[in-house]
Amino acid sequence: MARSRQTKYLLIGGGVAAARAVGSIRDLDRNGAIVLVTDEPRMPYDRPPLSKGIITGDVRAREISSNRRFFYLKHRVRILRRTSVTALQLEGAEPEATLSDGGRVRFERALIATGGRPRRLRVPGAELSGIHTLRTVADAQSIAAESGDGKAAVIVGGGFIGLELAASLSQVGTRVTLVEPRDHLWPPSTPPALSEYLRSYLESLGVTVHTGIAVEAFVGEERVRAVRTEAVAREQHAPAARAAGGEIACDFVCVAVGIEPNSSLAESAGLETDDGILVDEKVCTSDPRIFAAGDVCRFRDPFSGAARRVEHHENAEYGGLLAGANMAEADRRYDFLPTLWSDIGALTIDVAGDETRYDSLVERGRLPDIAEPSGRAPTAATAYQTRTHQERAKKASDGNSAQSGWIAIGFKDGQPLCYFALGARRADLSAAQLLIRNRAQGAEPGNAQTSHMREQLADSSRALPEIARELLR
Numbered sequence: 001m002a003r004s005r006q007t008k009y010l011l012i013g014g015g016v017a018a019a020r021a022v023g024s025i026r027d028l029d030r031n032g033a034i035v036l037v038t039d040e041p042r043m044p045y046d047r048p049p050l051s052k053g054i055i056t057g058d059v060r061a062r063e064i065s066s067n068r069r070f071f072y073l074k075h076r077v078r079i080l081r082r083t084s085v086t087a088l089q090l091e092g093a094e095p096e097a098t099l100s101d102g103g104r105v106r107f108e109r110a111l112i113a114t115g116g117r118p119r120r121l122r123v124p125g126a127e128l129s130g131i132h133t134l135r136t137v138a139d140a141q142s143i144a145a146e147s148g149d150g151k152a153a154v155i156v157g158g159g160f161i162g163l164e165l166a167a168s169l170s171q172v173g174t175r176v177t178l179v180e181p182r183d184h185l186w187p188p189s190t191p192p193a194l195s196e197y198l199r200s201y202l203e204s205l206g207v208t209v210h211t212g213i214a215v216e217a218f219v220g221e222e223r224v225r226a227v228r229t230e231a232v233a234r235e236q237h238a239p240a241a242r243a244a245g246g247e248i249a250c251d252f253v254c255v256a257v258g259i260e261p262n263s264s265l266a267e268s269a270g271l272e273t274d275d276g277i278l279v280d281e282k283v284c285t286s287d288p289r290i291f292a293a294g295d296v297c298r299f300r301d302p303f304s305g306a307a308r309r310v311e312h313h314e315n316a317e318y319g320g321l322l323a324g325a326n327m328a329e330a331d332r333r334y335d336f337l338p339t340l341w342s343d344i345g346a347l348t349i350d351v352a353g354d355e356t357r358y359d360s361l362v363e364r365g366r367l368p369d370i371a372e373p374s375g376r377a378p379t380a381a382t383a384y385q386t387r388t389h390q391e392r393a394k395k396a397s398d399g400n401s402a403q404s405g406w407i408a409i410g411f412k413d414g415q416p417l418c419y420f421a422l423g424a425r426r427a428d429l430s431a432a433q434l435l436i437r438n439r440a441q442g443a444e445p446g447n448a449q450t451s452h453m454r455e456q457l458a459d460s461s462r463a464l465p466e467i468a469r470e471l472l473r
């Protein structure tokens with residue numbers, strides 16, 4: 001018979017946001033009961049290795065748990081796996097969750113950290129087997145099982161996941177063709193120099209890159225064997241461009257065209273949503289007993305002032321920590337400059353701030369030379385070496401290197417707003433973050449006029465931390 005349970009804290013989700021909430025609840029409340037519900041068969045885990053080490057075989061699935069199993073025992077967390085929360089009843093004094101096994105959980109506070117699900121392509125043949133998306137360990141394992149020497153893969157989508165996957169698959173000998181409808185790799189706001197560099201890098205690994213090409217259909221009887229494409233008609237092109245199409249033969253396909261937030265639970269419970277669950281600066285939803293964190297929520301970024309849904313690991317970690325603390329009666333406000341990294345083969349790219357809203361860029365240093373085509377990137381680069389925000393910070397080079405890498409600082413209304421960096425030193429990233437944080441907090445960087453600041457920042461012969469110190473004096 002389905003059980004009825006009672007808990008103080010209900011955490012919904014099996015990703016890093018729910019996992020991090022446990023620790024911050026326990027820092028403030030040693031005894032309140034915690035139940036974590038995840039629809040996956042695994043303990044909560046980190047997803048970044050799924051497109052990297054899990055595909056190349058450098059990382060095993062059991063190595064990517066967000067916390068060690070002992071952690072949940074120590075903190076007396078009841079974990080319900082292979083179970084989803086199907087409804088939240090928020091009327092009345094005692095809110096209650098309904099579970100997929102028919103059970104019910106009465107709770108005082110809940111965190112919705114249900115993340116997102118991969119967007120699908122609505123084209124003929126989309127239901128054929130051999131077409132993958134990538135969000136879970138099971139997805140990564142089925143892609144890894146299809147890949148290998150002599151296999152041909154088509155990746156649809158030239159964003160974060162598409163590029164990481166292209167590099168990882170080519171590293172294990174798969175012939176990869178990447179198809180992207182825009183004429184640009186990575187998100188639209190990526191500086192053109194970086195986007196072009198990424199294309200050249202992938203090509204040096206043996207990946208065939210087609211931009212300006214959209215998928216028209218998947219072809220096959222039961223299983224995909226080709227991807228039919230058409231050139232995308234662009235405003236500047238004659239409509240005849242659409243006639244140019246083709247077919248790319250393959251053994252399997254990975255569709256990586258973004259995610260949609262899993263916010264239907266919140267919507268049907270009557271919480272406010274708008275492409276994600278709306279939260280305030282304490283990551284509290286429109287019901288004071290319910291919090292939301294990670295990829296599923298939309299919050300006001302205190303540094304750009306924009307309402308954003310950020311789909312990156314470190315923001316989900318931070319949101320989970322913040323939600324847990326506020327669920328346990330803390331009174332903390334969102335104060336994280338969103339940062340992300342992406343490992344594409346041997347490259348690590350770091351981005352911080354609101355990278356979608358800059359109006360001009362100042363570039364420092366130069367993008368490194370691309371090594372001779374090797375077809376295989378160094379394996380160490382794809383190993384999962386990063387567990388927490390702090391550990392990632394340590395991974396960045398420590399400042400002893402003679403090369404200071406490349407960094408492009410995005411400006412909005414004359415003030416630093418974000419950066420994109422490749423191979424940059426940790427000290428440089430920290431200095432750029434300091435400049436962005438100070439801008440947003442209204443502290444004018446010294447008395448410097450904007451043009452003076454831009455000139456200073458563009459001077460690659462001087463170290464960025466030294467320039468930042470001077471500007472912030």
Ligand SMILES: Cc1cc2nc3c(=O)[nH]c(=O)nc-3n(C[C@H](O)[C@H](O)[C@H](O)COP(=O)(O)OP(=O)(O)OC[C@H]3O[C@@H](n4cnc5c(N)ncnc54)[C@H](O)[C@@H]3O)c2cc1C
Nearest residue numbers: 013014015016017039047048084085115294295311312313
């Ligand atoms: C392949 C891949 C590579 C990535 N690489 C990077 C990277 O290099 N750098 C970076 O910054 N970010 C990366 N990300 C993004 C990062 O992993 C996400 O931002 C992060 O996973 C978000 O965490 P979350 O806890 O909000 O959601 P998720 O990790 O999506 O977890 C949500 C969990 O909730 C479960 N769930 C959903 N609905 C219910 C329900 N009703 N009941 C119970 N459980 C439910 C889901 O099954 C899932 O287990 C990557 C993502 C992927 C998929």
